[in-house]
Amino acid sequence: MAAILIVDDNPTIRAIVKLYLAGPDREFAEAADGEQALHLVHRERMDLVIVDVVMPRKDGLTFVRELRASADPRVRDLPVVLLTGQLTEEEGAQRTQEVGADALVLKPITGPRLQQAVDGLLGGPPSPPAQG
Structure with missing residues (x-):
C-alpha cells in the first residue's frame, strides 16, 4: 500500500489528483499548505x-x-512531485532541480502525465488509467 500526501490549497485540485491516482494499492492524506504537510510527514x-x-x-x-x-x-x-500552474516548463524544471524535487507536473493536470510521474517514483507497475 502506497501512502501519498497531496498538498494544495485548492481542494478541487486535491480531489482531481486523488481521482487520477486512485487504486486499491493507494491511500491518500491531504494538506492545504506546506506547514501542515511538514507536520504530517513527520507524524505519519x-x-x-x-x-x-x-x-x-x-x-x-x-x-x-x-x-x-x-x-x-x-x-x-x-x-x-511538484505541481505548478505559475511557472513555465523551463522555470519549473529549474526550480525542481534547485530544491531537490524528483518530478514536475504542470497544471492543468492530466491523468497520464501525473500517473507516469508517480508510478516512476513509486517504482511499481503502472496503475490502470483513471476514468474521467
Whole structure:
C-alpha cells in the first residue's frame, strides 16, 4: 500500500489528483499548505508527496527545501512531485532541480502525465488509467 500526501490549497485540485491516482494499492492524506504537510510527514509514514508550488503560509518550494534538510532520512528522502500552474516548463524544471524535487507536473493536470510521474517514483507497475 502506497501512502501519498497531496498538498494544495485548492481542494478541487486535491480531489482531481486523488481521482487520477486512485487504486486499491493507494491511500491518500491531504494538506492545504506546506506547514501542515511538514507536520504530517513527520507524524505519519508517507511514500510520496505531491505538492503545489504556490500556496499560502508555506509554499511548495520552501516545503521541499525543509523536507530535504530534515535529519530524519525517512522524511528527507521522500519522493516529491511538484505541481505548478505559475511557472513555465523551463522555470519549473529549474526550480525542481534547485530544491531537490524528483518530478514536475504542470497544471492543468492530466491523468497520464501525473500517473507516469508517480508510478516512476513509486517504482511499481503502472496503475490502470483513471476514468474521467
